[in-house]
Amino acid sequence: MDAKLIVTSRDKKGSANVRRMRRAGLIPGVIYGEGGEAREVSLPQHEFKLMLHHHAGEQMMVAIEIDGKNESVLLKDVQHAALSSDILHVDFQKVSLTKKLKVQIAIELTGEAEGVKKDGGVLDHTLYSVEVECLPDDILEKIEVDVSSLKMGDVLTVKDIELDTSKYEILLDGDTAVASVLAPRVAVEGEEGEEGAEGASAEPEVITEKKEEGAE
Secondary structure, three states, X not given: OOOEEEEEEOOOOOHHHHHHHHHOOEEEEEEEOOOOOEEEEEEEHHHHHHHHHOOOOOOEEEEEXXXXXXXXXEEEEXXXXXXXXXXXXXXXXXXXXXXXXXXXXXXXXXXXXXXXXXXXXXXXXXXXXXXXXXXXXXXXXXXXXXXXXXXXXXXXXXXXXXXXXXXXXXXXXXXXXXXXXXXXXXXXXXXXXXXXXXXXXXXXXXXXXXXXXXXX
16 A cells, blocks of 8 residues: 555535635545544645556555544545546545455456457457455555457456455456457458448439439
């Protein structure tokens, strides 16, 4: 757990106060306790964005300093503005370091599939994250999956993901596809080309008829 952040408790609420915070370079947030209680906080926007930039996913354990005390919290949710990359609000969850929790971990494909390199296939990445149960200190930034051995038509599934089963339990059906190598769609493109050619040959006929009507 290398992500660290200094946050400040805040009592003032309301949209006017939130606008003042953002102008001062702060982001509003909340820390939820295990019992459901919520603590309003503010955090430095620049430092928080840098922390996110160095992590593949947005669910991670964060070491925070608040009111002079050190705590470990889980980053649960980051709310972004719809039309920009601005961060509107951040949710943290206080967790027990000895109790397992469920988190979404990003999947990153590595290597070049044999079916792509040798046969001109197309790598189709279908699953971008997977829910995993583990202890807070064991949360991974990402899961790297090597696709180098995939041949044309091969499918890599969740059960092919290699994780230490003593630490991690994947909470998704093992037959769920993660990635596959598909044949290039040459035949489909050829059919579209034929249809396009037919459409092109039909169009001048219509134009000719209109010209003859105009001549009359």
